[in-house]
Amino acid sequence: MLTVDFDRLGLRPGERVLDMGCGAGRHAFEMYKRGADVIAFDQDADELATVREWFAAMREAGEVPAGAEADVKEGDALALPFADGEFDRIVAAEVL
Template identity: 60%
Template structure:
């Protein structure tokens, strides 16, 4: 289940792609499938292990081009272990809302992105997230949980301040918002479990009806907002 539109991010074979806070690798897999050289970074060694296992399974199944590569790195978004301008594309999906010092994390993301490179940053959208916070303290008030609710213009401003140009936005996972509202309101009760089964069916089978419904609802209650960005190239100075 991807939050980022890889066609808009223009991920192509041979590119170096960094998946920040990769979790269990859902965005890493698609970049690998498209022939990129992917680096998946996370603090959780357990999640990195899952990412490695699935990438190995993709390799064995022939689901990634032979020239592609996927590497995992345990690291901190506040001090990325890469040189400046190392990556053609950077993805930070559902990460920034967990980081108290998001200004430093954004600066690091910008630092390792090549001039002319593209990035995608996704966070929970303000309205669906506000409903979750209102319904349940447990949803966010735990170690490693969400530390803030972003308004889109607030996050866009911080990204611009770091030197990135916003090129567009998008919304995703509208059908997931009611699930989280149910979970926050009544916990793991029968209606929540039933709705979860519907989501699994939708993810696996991708029926046309739910695809059309989600596209229609995304601008209204999409669970995530995606901001697409470019790091502008610095014009070479001309000698007088």
């Protein structure tokens, strides 16, 4: 179940997006399917390992547009390891 209305978000292919607090990755997967360059960010290394596997499976199954990129990054949302302006969009759903 997605809790973000991606049509309303106006996400376009090629945009760089951060799924902050991605958990199991459902929002990251949807953005990846829509052609975004996605970083799935979370504190839970085990969840991120699974998200990385799913990104690879989606790519292998041809479920993402050519050129779309996806990766995971472990870290704390209170100390983001990204530069200002690095992302076109940020999704932080059900983080608090």
